[in-house]
Amino acid sequence: MSNQVTLKQLAKELNLSISTVSKALKNSYEINENTIAKVQALAKKYNYRPNRMALSLKSNQTKTIGVIIPNILNYFFSKVLMGIENEASKNGYQIIIYLSNNKLSKEVEGLEMLSDGSVDGFILSIAKETQAMAENEHFKAIIKEGYPMVMFDRVAPEIACDKVIIDDEKAAYDATNYLLNHRRKKIIYISSLSALDIGKNRETGYANALKQYKNYKHKPVAIHIKNKTEYKPAITRLLEQHPDIDAVLTTDNVAAMHLLQGIHKKGLKIPKDIAIIGFSDDNLSRLAYPALSVIDQNALEIGKNAAAMLIERLKSKNSKDFKTKVVATKLVVRETS
């Protein structure tokens, strides 16, 4: 769509052949120094840049990565994307993004759209719907077509590809233990991710911590939020039905913020009456009142690793041993615990 100068035009203006110009631009030993100088001067004058599409067609590599994420409004995904972009950019890769909006159909569409030679490989995190339906034929198809893929955070264990995850179970286990060790007697778990493996793993971590703690008196109580509108009523109900709770672990900060609102309205003190630990080190948690303690998933690192692994695989496509990188999480204690 642009009026980029081509080798052809340079060649014509200099009365040289296209290949001479091409070689001159590469400082080929075959070419006369004068010619090289002339060619490069003109190329500079016209700001010549080799056409990327032509290069791709010739080399059969696009130097671009397809990134498919469920929801760009989620801070975690934005930050992973930032990590991917940094690393990709550093290695001369561009990134094309596609938003699945947590829908299987959009995820399939994204994969199909981009597997027409637009990208060299994919980085993706599975849509909620896809994981709820345990669908993964589309992933297999893409891999069979020869596209390397790196999954992060929400991954499909049965798919043979590289992965970058956190240890969700351990993160939740540790956070729960932290609360137990700080003398919390009744700890509730609120999850908006029960359809996802990561949600299930976090719940396991929470439940195990309770089970293994001597003298913990209650059964685990897990509240499952199926969609956005349920946050408020579920939390109101929780505070009424369990007046004796003194700590809550949530799988996302939206839940934690709703909880904060509910607790403030009831006039309870945080963290004295109720402690809270959220998930994701975002603005929401840093700027809440009181500032929310959270599990930091290290999103930047996840993105960076995902990109690095994909680029590495692109270099040596033969190797078949897929790796799963586990990125360390960190409990960030602020004012709510």
Added chain:
Amino acid sequence: MSNQVTLKQLAKELNLSISTVSKALKNSYEINENTIAKVQALAKKYNYRPNRMALSLKSNQTKTIGVIIPNILNYFFSKVLMGIENEASKNGYQIIIYLSNNKLSKEVEGLEMLSDGSVDGFILSIAKETQAMAENEHFKAIIKEGYPMVMFDRVAPEIACDKVIIDDEKAAYDATNYLLNHRRKKIIYISSLSALDIGKNRETGYANALKQYKNYKHKPVAIHIKNKTEYKPAITRLLEQHPDIDAVLTTDNVAAMHLLQGIHKKGLKIPKDIAIIGFSDDNLSRLAYPALSVIDQNALEIGKNAAAMLIERLKSKNSKDFKTKVVATKLVVRETS
């Protein structure tokens, strides 16, 4: 990098020529029905898809849009991006993103990287540094190279291109008036965007509203935040130096959230003692306690319009009358005003 099937392979397997296969796939009237059926069956079997790079090279259009944004962690930009992606996707366009991190050098780099035939045009919002330095040679260069460009939100008035903006001055003016009409007597303005035109416009709107309101007793007080670390001290100082303030308008919700924290710590009541209006309808404001009143910039609409305008221009590149679309904003009154 993949093993996509090509026309050549299909042709070979069917003992046909490449051009026949190509035509058959397009249901050309020239081709025998049987042949068409055979070709299409095989294409389907192998999941044939025309190679995008080849198509681009041939047609001299990539069907992709380059999007350069300052900061993906900012909810506003994420949401604009979502709007762009939706609209682009609907029209068969892909999007390549590049993050400038508010740096001029990265912005220039992004433009240079993508102007090698990778994209058909650009959508961008200017980096803080770029606007602070009033630099815009790189924009002119890109436009001269024939790339259409749509700027949104942070735009350069002197650049001839399509633009999508909001009326920042009016938005701030209206919000300030709202506070005045609700009997607020001393209204402060906090800005983290004073280096940007949009920041200046908002401040003008705020100041004008005060000036034009009969009986307003104070001079405008504008607090300028130069970087993240200044929020907390500046706000602490504000609350001490002006114990009589009863309303604040901010240019971003981070400032508003810090203010909320400061006010809570002082034990003041919101909105009784102090009213607050922030900027951007994000999670932060919805989930704050109390829920923050804000000016909603309609980010989705901005993104959608930007993409639509670019795609439109790509269709008819000749027309030279550039448009500036002003998207309507809305004051969302919640619990802090």
Added chain:
DNA sequence: GTGAAAGCGCTAACAC
């Protein structure tokens, strides 16, 4: 009804 050939912009093997 089918195929050959040119050309998009580039690289690289191979002449001269």
Added chain:
DNA sequence: GTGTTAGCGCTTTCAC
């Protein structure tokens, strides 16, 4: 030291 040619995958004009 420079130029010709082929080919990446595709579309399209023109021959047969």
